[in-house]
Amino acid sequence: MTLFDKVNDDIKAAMKARDKVRLETLRNIKKVFLEAKTAPGANDELSDEAALKIIQKLAKQGKETAQTYVDNNRQDLADDELAQVAVLEEYLPKPLTAEEIEAVVAEIISQTGASSMKDMGKVMGIATKQMAGKAEGGTISAIVKKLLA
Numbered sequence: 001m002t003l004f005d006k007v008n009d010d011i012k013a014a015m016k017a018r019d020k021v022r023l024e025t026l027r028n029i030k031k032v033f034l035e036a037k038t039a040p041g042a043n044d045e046l047s048d049e050a051a052l053k054i055i056q057k058l059a060k061q062g063k064e065t066a067q068t069y070v071d072n073n074r075q076d077l078a079d080d081e082l083a084q085v086a087v088l089e090e091y092l093p094k095p096l097t098a099e100e101i102e103a104v105v106a107e108i109i110s111q112t113g114a115s116s117m118k119d120m121g122k123v124m125g126i127a128t129k130q131m132a133g134k135a136e137g138g139t140i141s142a143i144v145k146k147l148l149a
């Protein structure tokens with residue numbers, strides 16, 4: 001079952017359970033999925049990898065929006081936004097810990113023979129592909145810099 005199909009099934013379940021927050025969030029995910037499927041050059045296909053990237057982006061946007069609400073003393077709106085982020089995160093793979101990211105990056109460095117900051121682009125390219133959906137780019141970048149320095 002693809003991620004798209006799972007979201008569709010979960011929309012039905014949320015409707016039956018009368019879970020407003022979950023239903024609203026899942027409908028938003030489906031809307032963005034459909035936009036991606038019908039985008040020029042998409043051939044009406046949406047891979048699970050692309051779907052995960054979309055959900056990651058939505059979760060990141062939700063966290064940033066919630067932070068903006070907190071900064072503007074609107075905790076009620078921040079709570080609503082964070083509730084939606086929690087639903088989004090159910091569809092994402094479990095994030096890697098800093099130690100796990102460091103181990104993967106060290107492995108990539110040894111495989112590629114990277115030795116200095118000049119090789120950072122090569123290492124980052126492989127690392128971001130391998131850990132897509134499991135680690136944020138900023139975290140990966142910081143660890144790569146630390147290990148190459």
